[in-house]
Amino acid sequence: MIGGGVTEYVVLLIYLVGMIGIGVYWAKNSKTSEDYLLGGRKIGSVLTALTLQTTSMSGYMFMGGPAQAYKEGYFTLWYAVGDGGGAIFNVGILGKRMRRLSYFLGCLSPIEYIEKRYPGPATRIIAAIIAICFVYGYVLAQFLSAGKTMCALLGVPLPIAIIIGAGVIVFYTFAGGYLAVAWTDFIQGIVMVCSMVIIFVLAWNQVGGLTGLNESLTAVDPTLTGMWGKDNMYLGQWGVVAGAVGVYLIGYMGLPHVVIRHMAMESPRLAKQTVVIATVWNQLFIFVPYIIGLMGIIMLPNINDPEMIVLTMAYELLPGVMAAIVLVAIMSAIMSTADAQLMLMGTMLGRDIYQRYINKDATDKQLMNVSRICILAVGVLSIIIALIKPPGVFSLVVFSFSTLGSSFLPSYVGAVWWKRGNTTGCVASMICGCIISIVWEAAGLATVTGMHTFFIGIIISIAAYIIGSLIGKPPTKEMQDLIDRAGCKTKIPAGFATVNYKDIAPETNGVLTFLKDSNYMEERGFQPV
Amino acid sequence: HVFAFLWP
Numbered sequence: 193m194i195g196g197g198v199t200e201y202v203v204l205l206i207y208l209v210g211m212i213g214i215g216v217y218w219a220k221n222s223k224t225s226e227d228y229l230l231g232g233r234k235i236g237s238v239l240t241a242l243t244l245q246t247t248s249m250s251g252y253m254f255m256g257g258p259a260q261a262y263k264e265g266y267f268t269l270w271y272a273v274g275d276g277g278g279a280i281f282n283v284g285i286l287g288k289r290m291r292r293l294s295y296f297l298g299c300l301s302p303i304e305y306i307e308k309r310y311p312g313p314a315t316r317i318i319a320a321i322i323a324i325c326f327v328y329g330y331v332l333a334q335f336l337s338a339g340k341t342m343c344a345l346l347g348v349p350l351p352i353a354i355i356i357g358a359g360v361i362v363f364y365t366f367a368g369g370y371l372a373v374a375w376t377d378f379i380q381g382i383v384m385v386c387s388m389v390i391i392f393v394l395a396w397n398q399v400g401g402l403t404g405l406n407e408s409l410t411a412v413d414p415t416l417t418g419m420w421g422k423d424n425m426y427l428g429q430w431g432v433v434a435g436a437v438g439v440y441l442i443g444y445m446g447l448p449h450v451v452i453r454h455m456a457m458e459s460p461r462l463a464k465q466t467v468v469i470a471t472v473w474n475q476l477f478i479f480v481p482y483i484i485g486l487m488g489i490i491m492l493p494n495i496n497d498p499e500m501i502v503l504t505m506a507y508e509l510l511p512g513v514m515a516a517i518v519l520v521a522i523m524s525a526i527m528s529t530a531d532a533q534l535m536l537m538g539t540m541l542g543r544d545i546y547q548r549y550i551n552k553d554a555t556d557k558q559l560m561n562v563s564r565i566c567i568l569a570v571g572v573l574s575i576i577i578a579l580i581k582p583p584g585v586f587s588l589v590v591f592s593f594s595t596l597g598s599s600f601l602p603s604y605v606g607a608v609w610w611k612r613g614n615t616t617g618c619v620a621s622m623i624c625g626c627i628i629s630i631v632w633e634a635a636g637l638a639t640v641t642g643m644h645t646f647f648i649g650i651i652i653s654i655a656a657y658i659i660g661s662l663i664g665k666p667p668t669k670e671m672q673d674l675i676d677r678a679g680c681k682t683k684i685p686a687g688f689a690t691v692n693y694k695d696i697a698p699e700t701n702g703v704l705t706f707l708k709d710s711n712y713m714e715e716r717g718f719q720p721v
Numbered sequence: 722h723v724f725a726f727l728w729p
Contacts, residue, residue, distance in 0.1 A: 269726040276728055400728075419723055475729040 215364025261485025265416030362571030380646030435644015538567035598625030598649030616664025625653030646690035
């Protein structure tokens with residue numbers, strides 16, 4: 193136990209009450225199912241950027257990341273290199289087009305989006321089974337993680353810590369829906385990045401800046417500042433490096449609880465601001481934990497539990513209240529990921545199961561209420577499972593990221609960038625991506641072959657998508673037109689201006705406006721095409 | 722070549 197004083201309890205209580213307050217506020221403002229499940233598609237660029245990134249970053253960044261850097265040296269920054277560019281790929285490739293196509297197709301859930309883009313009975317069933325199993329595994333892990341963190345930091349007994357930590361997440365997600373999740377993510381994102389940067393700046397002075405840090409590390413062990421890990425344990429293993437970079441550089445495009453953020457954007461035109469805000473946030477938040485882990489080698493050479501580096505530094509470098517805020521930041525990182533996954537579970541069960549198979553004529557109000565009940569039910573069930581910890585359930589978590597990424601990434605990207613992408617390709621890629629990820633991880637082949645699970649999973653999944661799409665029947669003409677329209681590529685007949693009057697010379701603009709507004713051409717026998 | 726890492 194590191195904290196546990198009155199200050200920590202007061203700061204944590206203020207934070208948890210604040211989160212509940214946001215849930216209550218947005219409960220009153222969610223009028224329709226689109227409001228509740230997608231924030232009414234009215235989420236601005238700052239909110240989109242922060243909810244996108246905080247959903248992607250879990251408590252690992254405060255605990256597991258620094259601990260890994262402490263053990264393996266600079267090599268772990270390969271993960272940061274991929275992670276840092278994740279938003280550029282995610283928003284740049286999917287943002288605009290997925291927002292448009294999901295709107296044209298009238299989708300409220302990322303699984304419904306896959307089924308409508310790749311119509312067929314197998315699509316939704318396979319997609320829903322993969323998503324529900326592995327997102328649920330994720331929810332369980334985050335709930336247990338929230339409890340363990342409170343238990344380790346405050347000395348609260350684990351069962352009580354799980355009930356409080358997970359209970360608050362369940363309440364504000366259940367009450368306020370997507371808008372509560374987005375706004376809590378926004379606040380959590382600010383707390384997370386500020387805490388991390390403050391610790392980094394103070395520790396920076398202690399180790400003598402970057403040069404001082406690197407010289408000290410080289411003095412301890414020269415391989416710590418090399419590219420291949422402590423004692424060159426990964427020497428020449430480019431498959432591991434490609435997997436470490438790729439898993440976070442492109443992996444988020446396959447996570448349903450992350451890509452749903454594109455669907456909720458107010459306008460496709462917000463993507464350009466979103467990509468800048470998310471990238472700046474990433475650079476401040478992602479590289480820093482790993483470097484703090486490296487600083488820990490110099491500042492805390494005898495620490496028993498490397499996962500406590502960030503918090504130990506906080507208590508050594510900061511006054512009590514500030515250190516307690518770092519504790520809140522760790523909880524924020526866990527909660528911002530858990531709430532998005534819980535929200536997605538409710539969306540999938542309400543929209544993709546209840547409205548699709550149980551009550552096809554469900555009204556908007558019924559859908560909203562059923563989604564709410566599903567969030568509450570999944571939340572309570574997860575708390576119970578986290579408390580009794582049945583064997584085997586938590587092994588799901590090990591597979592979650594790679595399996596979700598490999599299963600869905602080709603289908604989400606191909607949906608808006610390849611008109612030939614079809615149901616056969618989508619189903620083939622989901623099945624192959626899922627099976628290869630599970631087998632590769634379960635058999636421990638990543639260690640044997642030096643090929644990261646995600647790296648091999650995504651290669652097989654992309655190949656299956658391309659081959660399946662070339663073998664299967666092309667999408668309908670209507671679907672291909674919609675994909676063109678989502679990319680603003682539909683050919684418009686001559687006679688309709690496809691240039692922006694603001695961008696052309698004033699004289700030309702004047703002539704065009706005159707021709708458009710008058711009957712000058714028609715009077716002389718010219719008919720518009 | 723290591724300074725591969727220090728992308729932001």
